[in-house]
Amino acid sequence: MNIVFDFGGVVFRWHPPSFLARLWPHRVADAAQGALVAAQFFENYGGDWGAFDQGLIDADTVIQRIALRTGWPAAEVAQVVAAVPDELQLQVDTAALIAELKQAGHRLFYLSNMPEPYADHLERAHPLQQWFESGVFSGRVKHSKPRAEIFQIASERFGLAPETCVFLDDHPANIEAAKTLGWQALLFTTAGQARLDLVQLMR
Structure with missing residues (x-):
């Protein structure tokens, strides 16, 4: 085959709800809340993150776009983006x-x-x-x-x-x-x- x-x-x-619960305990109390935050952050792999997935924008650009869209500090968004390799x-x-x-x-x-x-x-x-x-x-x-x-x-x-x-x-x-x-x-x-x-x- x-x-x-x-x-x-x-x-x-790769389980974004638990990933964010571990990384952002000040924003995410548990995996259930993590699912809601993950939906905002990753947009179901469309939007900003989808463009990053497709190689249409770089890491700095996706960080700035997510921060602008959500109001989360760019430094915290950058923390998530930087932590993904260790999560995998x-x-x-x-x-x-x-x-x-x-x-x-x-x-x-x-x-x-x-x-x-x-x-x-x-x-x-x-x-x-x-x-x-x-x-x-x-x-x-x-x-x-x-x-x-x-x-x-x-x-x-x-x-x-x-x-x-x-x-x-x-x-x-x-x-x-x-x-x-x-x-x-x-x-x-x-x-x-x-x-x-x-x-x-x-x-």
Whole structure:
């Protein structure tokens, strides 16, 4: 199988409500309140953050835009932006799944909404080229999920027809977009569930 992994929330830890609760205890009392603050900060990965994801603006610009839009001090917004790389910790269970799939002979790729500075960090911190044959970061191709363009770019880069790819992502909108374009796609919740879903798909 040709299996394509999302990164944030799948291969690497990414849960903005708890992230902000830890980082901004003076603003966020718990993960429930963190969800509300995260919706303001990241705008569901549209708006300012979406432009950052797509490599259309840099970190300084996204900081200034979020501060202007929300009224939060730019220094506090900058704290969040700077803390993201440390938040993207490898998910041990998913790493084990990747190793299993690779050992079994499956071809592995990635397709991630990721601003360029964070993509650079992940490449420095982890042996992505050993784990995956190829991959696409949104910040480098100027398109992001769930738009059709990034799926088309990925298909072309991987040299694979969409229907031969199985996409794992934790966002329903990205799963639906992939399916609409002819990809096989599975909503990721845990590595254990993904393993079961993949086994079922292989039957």
